[in-house]
Ligand code: MIC
């Protein structure tokens with residue numbers, strides 16, 4: 001039987017375990033990336049592990065999320081990360097250089113390599129034929145310290161692409177179609193591998209848009225082959241020598257398949273408030289638009305922005321629309337300044353903001369109350385824009401640009417306007433935003449810790465009978481934005497978990513944090529796909545700080561489940577989903593003999609109010625059990641040194 005591309009790369013990096021779905025393996029991690037909003041925790045944890053130099057081939061610390069600097073907090077975080085990066089041999093990308101995933105694609109990603117990033121959109125690198133995985137900060141810290149990562153082997157699901165996209169239809173519409181077909185849970189436990197003739201018509205940046213939003217499917221990662229287009233992209237970036245050809249075997253067998261005919265696709269949009277709530281732009285109709293935001297790690301590449309510039313050239317942004325553009329990297333903005341495209345964009349009445357995540361994570365540009373905001377981003381969770389009642393639609397750059405001119409959601413195919421496919425330009429590496437390790441002994445470098453940087457909370461090993469109180473009963477698809485909201489008000493506190501914990505679940509239950517403080521230990525009850533979305537381990541650390549000892553849900557999203565285990569919080573799944581209804585807020589739940597029960601396949605949770613017992617499954621890998629028994633990953637690592 002032939003091999004999938006994903007398993008070929010995993011096999012090349014296999015250090016422990018067997019490459020079968022469901023097995024636990026340890027692989028060599030060639031590269032890591034961090035960004036600043038998760039990075040402070042990563043580097044505090046790295047420091048706690050007493051590491052000297054990182055063991056990866058390349059580790060990069062990007063500053064792209066917290067760049068507003070409305071107070072000293074963001075800048076202190078940057079200074080901290082910069083000093084730790086120097087101390088441990090990590091490359092540092094200054095604020096303003098751009099968005100981590102776009103920059104990594106441009107400058108460091110390599111076909112066939114493995115990459116672990118403390119950001120859920122790390123799979124962007126799959127556009128270059130890498131195994132690029134998003135993980136919690138502690139996993140990334142361990143990958144830097146040891147050069148390894150352990151994971152449960154996912155299945156490999158094939159998406160075969162046929163035909164070619166028509167003008168006005170782009171890579172964003174492809175991934176929106178996949179989301180419509182598979183849903184936000186459709187990728188859980190899977191790697192999504194793209195194959196077929198249609199792949200050839202997609203550039204690396206198109207492919208990266210698709211693999212980026214594989215995160216919204218809940219997939220472990222997504223991957224494209226490395227072919228002539230990959231070679232051409234790397235050549236344009238001045239790195240042709242990094243290219244190698246890679247593809248699945250002709251007779252590779254997959255665990256499932258979806259076929260998409262690119263030539264049949266039309267412009268699509270994800271409606272509020274979920275990336276899988278997808279419809280065609282034509283069917284949604286010409287709704288009035290208040291804001292259009294173009295950028296983010298999904299759609300801020302040079303070719304995306306050149307398409308936007310072409311559509312805006314000589315036109316005027318509609319008087320009722322605020323069009324805001326955040327380019328993906330300094331190199332892109334520089335090139336577009338040189339070739340005049342930036343002037344075309346500005347002349348149309350668009351607002352150009354920093355090369356950073358910006359509005360994608362609510363760092364500025366929150367729309368007005370009740371606004372319709374079209375965004376080329378990847379997530380439209382309620383409130384993520386910073387405006388709780390905003391109606392956010394996710395669209396392609398083409399749809400965004402034409403709608404900004406028309407003032408209503410517009411399907412470009414119906415306009416009769418002809419657009420071209422922009423050529424990729426030649427870039428040189430702009431080193432002026434980078435600080436590279438100098439190879440000298442830097443372990444004596446002082447770590448700069450501003451007053452906002454607080455130690456991360458540590459758990460204690462579970463003992464005896466674990467008595468808790470239910471402090472939250474939540475529904476399906478709870479996102480990490482729901483658990484630990486992030487916006488311009490809270491992002492500056494990513495290195496201050498005690499402060500953040502006051503806002504835990506703020507948007508869905510403002511009393512949660514207070515309720516937790518009134519009892520000793522707590523439990524959260526969740527529905528399906530609990531913890532979907534970002535990799536922020538703050539969604540585990542803030543509950544840990546508030547005394548949450550276990551979470552029972554119908555199912556969990558991959559990264560959040562790992563973050564809970566890393567924090568020593570026990571994630572359990574109801575064996576009978578009907579038990580979810582039986583539990584009420586305030587119920588006292590106990591796991592008796594927790595240490596013994598963690599060894600069992602079925603864990604019994606008793607509801608003392610109702611004298612009911614619920615059968616729950618942990619489905620823990622051996623290492624996960626050991627971490628839970630130690631009260632979290634750091635405790636486990638420390639006790640095994
Ligand atoms: C996001 O897009 O939600 C973020 C902000 O990039 C997160 C990371 C974070 O919360 O810092 C992610 O995707 O992992």
Ligand code: SF4
Pocket residue numbers: 065099119121296297298356357360361377378
């Ligand atoms: Fe930044 Fe948004 Fe991408 Fe997250 S999804 S890395 S916030 S641009």
